[in-house]
Amino acid sequence: xxxLLSLLIWLPIVGGISVLVIGNNRSDLARWLSVAVSIIVFAxxxxxxxxxxxxxxxxxxxxxxxxxSQFNINYHIGIDGISMLLILLTTLSTFxxxxxxxxxxQNRAADYMAAFLIMEGLIIGVFSxxxxxxxxxxxxxxxxxxxxIVGIWGGQNRVYAAIKFFLYTFxxxxxxxxxxxxxxxxxxxxxxDALNDLPLSLTEQSWIFWAFFLAxxxxxxxxxxxxxxxxAHVQAPTGGSVILAAIMLKMGGYxxxxxxxxxxxxxxxxxxxxxxxxxxxxxxxxGFVALVQKDMKKLIAYSSISHMGFVTxxxxxxxxxxxxxxxxxxxxxAGGSLESVYLGLEGAMIQMISHGFISAALFLVVGxxxxxxxxxxxxxxxxxxxxxxxxxxFAVLFALANAGLPGTSGFVGxxxxxxxxxxxxxxxxxxAAMILIVGAAYTLWMVKRVFWxxxxxxxxxxLSDINTREFFVLxxxxxxxxxxxxxxxPLIEVMHVSMINLLExxxxxxxxxAL
Amino acid sequence: MIDYQFNTADLFFALPELFMVAAIxxxxxxxxxxxxxxxxxTYYLTQSTLAxxxxxxxxxxxxxxxxxxxTFVLDTIGSYFKVFMMIFSIVALVYSRHYLSVHNxxxxxxxxxxxxxxxxxxxxxxxxxxxxxxxxxxxxxxxxYTLIAIARDRAVAIEAALKYFVLGAIASGLLLYGMSMIYxxxxxxxxxxxxxxxxxxxxxxxxxxxxxxxxxxxxxxxAFKFGAVPFHMWVPDVYQGAPTSVTMFLSTVPxxxxxxxxVRLLIDGLGGLQAYWADLFMILAILxxxxxxxxxxxxxxxxxxxxxxxxxxxxFILLGFITGVxxxxxxxxxxxxxxxxxxxxxxxxxxxxxxxxxxxDQIVDFRGLSKHSPWFALIMLxxxxxxxxxPPFIGFYSKLFILQQVISAGYIYLAVAAVxxxxxxxxxxLQIIKTMYFDDTEKEVTVTAPMDMRIILSINGALILVxxxxxxxxxxxxISLF
Numbered sequence: 001x002x003x004l005l006s007l008l009i010w011l012p013i014v015g016g017i018s019v020l021v022i023g024n025n026r027s028d029l030a031r032w033l034s035v036a037v038s039i040i041v042f043a044x045x046x047x048x049x050x051x052x053x054x055x056x057x058x059x060x061x062x063x064x065x066x067x068x069s070q071f072n073i074n075y076h077i078g079i080d081g082i083s084m085l086l087i088l089l090t091t092l093s094t095f096x097x098x099x100x101x102x103x104x105x106q107n108r109a110a111d112y113m114a115a116f117l118i119m120e121g122l123i124i125g126v127f128s129x130x131x132x133x134x135x136x137x138x139x140x141x142x143x144x145x146x147x148x149i150v151g152i153w154g155g156q157n158r159v160y161a162a163i164k165f166f167l168y169t170f171x172x173x174x175x176x177x178x179x180x181x182x183x184x185x186x187x188x189x190x191x192x193d194a195l196n197d198l199p200l201s202l203t204e205q206s207w208i209f210w211a212f213f214l215a216x217x218x219x220x221x222x223x224x225x226x227x228x229x230x231x232a233h234v235q236a237p238t239g240g241s242v243i244l245a246a247i248m249l250k251m252g253g254y255x256x257x258x259x260x261x262x263x264x265x266x267x268x269x270x271x272x273x274x275x276x277x278x279x280x281x282x283x284x285x286x287g288f289v290a291l292v293q294k295d296m297k298k299l300i301a302y303s304s305i306s307h308m309g310f311v312t313x314x315x316x317x318x319x320x321x322x323x324x325x326x327x328x329x330x331x332x333x334a335g336g337s338l339e340s341v342y343l344g345l346e347g348a349m350i351q352m353i354s355h356g357f358i359s360a361a362l363f364l365v366v367g368x369x370x371x372x373x374x375x376x377x378x379x380x381x382x383x384x385x386x387x388x389x390x391x392x393x394f395a396v397l398f399a400l401a402n403a404g405l406p407g408t409s410g411f412v413g414x415x416x417x418x419x420x421x422x423x424x425x426x427x428x429x430x431x432a433a434m435i436l437i438v439g440a441a442y443t444l445w446m447v448k449r450v451f452w453x454x455x456x457x458x459x460x461x462x463l464s465d466i467n468t469r470e471f472f473v474l475x476x477x478x479x480x481x482x483x484x485x486x487x488x489x490p491l492i493e494v495m496h497v498s499m500i501n502l503l504e505x506x507x508x509x510x511x512x513x514a515l
Numbered sequence: 516m517i518d519y520q521f522n523t524a525d526l527f528f529a530l531p532e533l534f535m536v537a538a539i540x541x542x543x544x545x546x547x548x549x550x551x552x553x554x555x556x557t558y559y560l561t562q563s564t565l566a567x568x569x570x571x572x573x574x575x576x577x578x579x580x581x582x583x584x585x586t587f588v589l590d591t592i593g594s595y596f597k598v599f600m601m602i603f604s605i606v607a608l609v610y611s612r613h614y615l616s617v618h619n620x621x622x623x624x625x626x627x628x629x630x631x632x633x634x635x636x637x638x639x640x641x642x643x644x645x646x647x648x649x650x651x652x653x654x655x656x657x658x659x660y661t662l663i664a665i666a667r668d669r670a671v672a673i674e675a676a677l678k679y680f681v682l683g684a685i686a687s688g689l690l691l692y693g694m695s696m697i698y699x700x701x702x703x704x705x706x707x708x709x710x711x712x713x714x715x716x717x718x719x720x721x722x723x724x725x726x727x728x729x730x731x732x733x734x735x736x737x738a739f740k741f742g743a744v745p746f747h748m749w750v751p752d753v754y755q756g757a758p759t760s761v762t763m764f765l766s767t768v769p770x771x772x773x774x775x776x777x778v779r780l781l782i783d784g785l786g787g788l789q790a791y792w793a794d795l796f797m798i799l800a801i802l803x804x805x806x807x808x809x810x811x812x813x814x815x816x817x818x819x820x821x822x823x824x825x826x827x828x829x830x831f832i833l834l835g836f837i838t839g840v841x842x843x844x845x846x847x848x849x850x851x852x853x854x855x856x857x858x859x860x861x862x863x864x865x866x867x868x869x870x871x872x873x874x875x876d877q878i879v880d881f882r883g884l885s886k887h888s889p890w891f892a893l894i895m896l897x898x899x900x901x902x903x904x905x906p907p908f909i910g911f912y913s914k915l916f917i918l919q920q921v922i923s924a925g926y927i928y929l930a931v932a933a934v935x936x937x938x939x940x941x942x943x944x945l946q947i948i949k950t951m952y953f954d955d956t957e958k959e960v961t962v963t964a965p966m967d968m969r970i971i972l973s974i975n976g977a978l979i980l981v982x983x984x985x986x987x988x989x990x991x992x993x994i995s996l997f
Contacts, residue, residue, distance in 0.1 A: 023889075068912075068987045070994070071919065111889075133915070137906035144900060147945075151953040152885075159953045163945050170905070170941055174934035178918065178927070185923045 004047055005061045005077050008087065009125045012041050012094070016117030019110050030110035031102060037117055038095040045091040048084050054493055057081075057501035059130060067134070072189050076131040081495035082257055082349060082502070083127040086250055089356045090127065092480075093246040094120040096473050097239040100364055103469075104238065104371055105153065112153060116239060119145035126251055132180045132190040136173070139251065143169055146240065146248065153237040161228075161235035168228040172218035175211035176259075183208065183263075196262045196505060199512040202270070209267035212260045213275075219252030222275075222312060223282040226305045233301035234376070238367030241297065245304050245359035250352050253311045257349075261315070262505040269506075272319035275312055276424075280431045282309035287438035291445070295376050296366045299446055300359060303402060306435060307355050307414075313432060314348030314417035320424035324507035332423075340423040345499050346492055347416025353491065354401075354409035354484055361398040361477040365391075368470055369450075372463050378446060383455035387463040392451045394466075394474040399447045401481045403440035409484035525582035528589040531571040531597055532637050538564040539630050546623035557623040558612060561630055562605055568637075569601030581643055585705045588643035592848075592996040596640045596775050603768050603855055604633050609971050610859070611760035613964045614866045618666070618874070620758065625665055629764065632658035636772035642779055645694045645704045652690070652740070655772060656683050659765060663757040675756025682749045686739035693732025697785075700725045706784045714787035727791055733780050734795050740773040741829045742822075744802040754822035759869065759876065762818055763862030766825050767855045770832075774851045777836065782844065782997075793837040797929065800837065803830030804933055808940040817878050820943060821861060824902060827940055828854045834933065835917050843920040845994030846913075852993070853913040857901050857979060863972045864895045867964045878947060883956035891962065892951045894976030899944040901979050904937050909983040916990060 015037030022030045053060060059078030067075045079087065097116055105112045122145070125138035143166055151162035184190050187198040200208065218225045229249075233241050261268055283306050290302035321341045323333050332338055368391060369384070370376055385392040401408035404415075414436065422429035455461050466474070484491065526533060542564065546557045576594040581587070608629060615621040635654030642648040660683065664676035698704055700722055701712040712718075713726060735746060742750040754762045781792055807827025814820035832854070835847025868875035868884075885892035901908030914937065921930045962969075982989060 067985075068990065070987065070990050137911070140906045140911075144905065147948075148952060151949065159949055162953065163942070163949065166945060167938065167942060170903075171935075171938045174938055175931070177915070178922065178930050178934055181915070181919050181922050181930070182927065184919070 003063055004044065004051075005079065005124075005128050006063055008041060008045055008048075008091070009077070009121050009128070011044070011121070012037060012117040012124070013121035015041075016114040016121070019114040019117060022110055024108045024110045027109035030113055034098050034113035034117055035095075035102075038091075038098045038120070041120065042091040042095045045088055048079065048087060049494075052081075052084055052494060054081070054497060057497045061128075062130070067131075071133070071184065072191075073133045074131050074191065075134060076191060077125070077128040077134070078130050079128050080501075081498035082254070085349070085353055085491060085495065086127045086247075086254055087124050089250070089353055090120060090123050090247050092476075093243060093356065093360055096360065096364075096476060097242050099469060100242070100367065100473050101237075101239045104367070108152065112149070112237075112239070115145040115149050116243065119149075119243065123247055123251070127254060130192045132184075132192060132195060135192075136177055136180065140170070140173060142248070142251075146244065149240040149243075150232055150236045153240065154235040156235070157231070158235045161231040164228050165232040168218050168225070172215040172225070176215035179208040179211040192258070192262075198263075199510050200264070201512060202266055205264040205267035205510065206270065209260060209264040209271060212255065212264065213271075216252040216255035216260065217278075219255065220249055220308050220312060221252065221305060222278050222309070223286065223305070224278075226282065226286070229305060230298050230301045233304070233363075234295060234297045238363055238370070241301075241363040241367075242360045245300075245363060246356040249304065249308055250356060253308070253315075253348070253352050256312065256315050257502060261502060264510075265506050266509055266511055268316070269319040272316040275316040276428060279309040279313040279316070280428065282306060283313065283435045284431050284438070287435050287442070291438065291442040293442075294378055296369070296378055296446065296450070297363070297376050299378075299442060300362045300366065303362075303439065303442065304355065304359050306439070307351065307359075307402075310351045310414055310417045310432065310435075311348045313428065314344040314351065314420055317344045317417075317421040317424040317428060318503065318506065321420070322503075322507065324504075324509075328508070330503070330507060340420055341503065342420075342496070342499055343416045344420025344424075345503065346495060347413050347420055349495055349499075350409070350484070350488055350491060351413030351417060354413045354481070357477050357480045357484070358398055358401045358408075358410055361394070361474060361481065362402060364470075364473060364477070365395045365398060368466060373457075373459055378449050380457055381450040381460060382453045382457065383460055384451045384463065386455060387461055388465045390471065391466045391474075394478055395451060396447055397478055398481065399443045401485070403443045404436050407482070407485045409481045409488070412485055412488045519584040522582075525580070528575065528578065528580045528582050529587060529641075530575070531568045532634065532641065534571055535564060535568045535630070535634050535637065538568075539627060539634060542623075542630070543627050546627065549623075554621065554623075557626050558608070561626040562608060564630060565601045565605050565608070565633070569598050569605075572597035572601065581707070585707060586644040586647045587641055588706075589641060592778065593641045593775070595992070595996055596771055597637055599852060599855075600633060600636055600640070600768050600771050603771070603859060604629065604764075606859055606863075606971055606975060607760075607764050607767060609968055610763060610863045610866045613968045614758065614760040614869055617869050617871045617963070618758065620666060622665070625662065628658045628662045628665070632662065632764075633768065636768060636775075639772045639779075640775040642776075643706050645698065645706070645709075645780070648776055648779060649687075649691065649694065651772075652776065653687065655769060656687070659761075659769070662761045662764070663753065665761070666758045669758075671756040672758060675753045678756075679749050679753045682739070686736050686746070689732045689739075690736025693729045693736060696725055696729030696732065700729070706779060709784045710786060713785050726785070726788060730785055730788055730792055731795070733785070734792055734799075737773065737777050737780065738799055740776065741770065741833070742826055743799040743829050743833060744806045744826060747803070747806070747826050750826060751819050751822040754825075755816055755819045755876075759818065759862060759866055759874075763859065763866070766821065766858050766862065770829075770851055770855060774832070774848065778844075778997075781836075789839045793839055796833045796837045797926075800830045800833035801929060801932055803827060803833065804936045805830075808936040811940065811943045814943070815878055816876055817865060817880070817947070818876050820878065820947075821858070824940065824943075825854075825858065827936065828902070831914060831917050831933065834921050834929065837926070838920045838924040840920070840924070841997045842994055843924065844997040845990070846916040846920045848996055849916055849990055849993035850913040852989070853909045853982075856975070856982075857898050857910055860894060860972065860975045860979060861898045861902070863968075863975060864891055864898065867891055867962055867968065867972060868960065870961070870963050878950050881947060881950045882954050882960075883958060884951045884960050887960040888962050890973070894972065895951060896948055897976050897979045899947050901983070903941040903944040905941070907980070907983045909979050909986060912983060912986040912990070
């Protein structure tokens, strides 16, 4: 198919608008249409996987149409191994979210479904843009549906959370816009290829690096700009939390892969230590913060921040492992094997995918409980296993995956990143590995308090176990978590060539003197 | 001067203005004699006049001439500005009629005064002499003062009119003073001759000094008409006090005329002194963006909020002029047109909420709009996000265009300051979205606006998105104007 990517971007948007037109008064029709659109989009997106050529790092499924000719801005889209996986994650999560919101959302159901569909198209646009302004447009536009989702269907404090979320990300992004314009004036193009080749002095790179960093660090989110996330997650409806955790955070990680490393390689190397320290603070400190949470959603939100720390750690650890000599040969400075650097990069990517499944599943688990008892407090529960055995099975599986149990996807990504960072510095690996203990502690402690033990709240005994719809959603995610945990090789194969290319870009200096 | 020969063929180039002034005279007479039953006649005649004038102006696109002894110029930018002014005026009057009819203000004078002020703006747009500029400015301003006072039983409206009149008169005085300085040193009122003098190679420093002295006062006059800080004092009070339909008119079409005045005086006339006035504009621009963004945070009256929002938009427009290159001027022109489009939609949505005897001018009046009238809430959502500069709406591209020019001219710190304030201003735009979408209310919001207004407003709102998706043609057009 010639324009498969465009179809993936615009079909959900057009579908979402149609759902809006159908309106809240005919919400059943709206629900069926939404689920149909999301299934079709997911099925179509599988063609990206089957039609993908794993032997090249070049962009595939490329479309390039002039858009704003005065600024040489093009509608230029295409994917490589990195973005393809994230697009698949997006289409799968949106499908599951729409199923999960089926009966739960009674207030303005059509608007709810439409917001998720439109957001799906915009996020696919983010992951496939090869033009910086196109990227920025999708990046910012995807905030709008999320703002409305949190603000309209959120909890008590939703207005504060929605506006905080929007302003935080907006502030982060505008500096990225300024630096993109600056590079356009230097190089005459907004195309990512041109930006990757643009020589920049270290001062310029440093400014641009921090501008990018602000945009992406807010999204990931990294310590200390993470404070919007617990608010947004706690207040958002279940579906909103799922998309936030599973996909929106990945936009930040993707930004590091696609923008920071290739465009500002020298500055990235220069400041890698700072980023790593911030990542470690997130991993360890936020892990301890998660330990003391009383609210289940807040606990998972903090756990998300902590787990996303592995992504930035894995990415930036490469600068202390390998360097490139003047002939363009990559050599190891830490004495380890060259392969270990891929462990870090690919581990970061696997961690993003895995966190997408696990955090989505955990938020859905909390959502299932919240629908029944309308409480997110850990203390309101206890002994849920007595009334909901099937559900508890899933919940424990996801909790163990979150704690990094071998055999689940959570183990693979974290283990790869830890191995990779061990080559860089023993202490990086040491602190990162600590999260395996803390993570196990806060997750299992929550499981113990919620699912096991005696029933303290009489309402818990009246809980009904999950229905077929909920079972289906959780089962799909459980399969995904186990599949990636047992056999991650296909994912690595798909992204490996892209990662080799990324590593070269990240190590090739762009200083004018060297060129 | 003596050997000036009147040439009948020249009249052709002023056809839009001549037709307009004849039509105004005719409508004024007719309005006296038509009975109450044909009250709408004046309205329809006014709209037809605007449409026909716009058509004449459209047909003159591409022609260029300086006529009437160098006092009147016809060129591409003038013709395009006139066409846009006509289109926006027609839209503004469609919205105004609903407002006027629910507040018992529907009188023929309103439309005639609107036409007169549009005529004044056309004169400003086509002026090629400082005298013509002043004439146009006064025709426009005097009509606007009266329009504000048309709600003569409302104390706030009278106060607004008086305030605008007094401050406007002072600004006119300052502008005239500047003009007299320029006239004194150049010996001519003709823009072309002033330009020749100002770009002359053998200016002595005293001449430059006096030119600059006059320039400062011209800039003040222009800044007043735009409402740029620190000459913005009238804006919030007048916006709040005037009837909403007049506020809407005031905040849209005259800004195009003010841009034209800037172009005629500073670019066509004193383009040689660009480096001097660019410095002044830099201060005006950054103060306007800053103050407009910060003070708006505390407003509860939506007209007052939009007044401060306008001030901040004006800052962005002025930023485009500091670059001193054609693309920068184009960016500013694009911003003006985008701003007018957004502002019309914003005020249109406020007017839609007006009902018989109910003045919607508080932010809380938007409460629950998304439930009862999702379509108009969506339009207001578009406008607010567009004004905040969020893609993919047109307001983003106008900011992008300006920022690109500002950075290209080497003022990165100005661009950074501008975007920081843009984020701050996003907060109050979000407050309106919050009021419409997130707040619960039992109150029913009913929309009683007539169908023509609903259709035009829908197109207007949709354009904010559609032009945002394909801004290319309009950007090219904006650059080609200069």
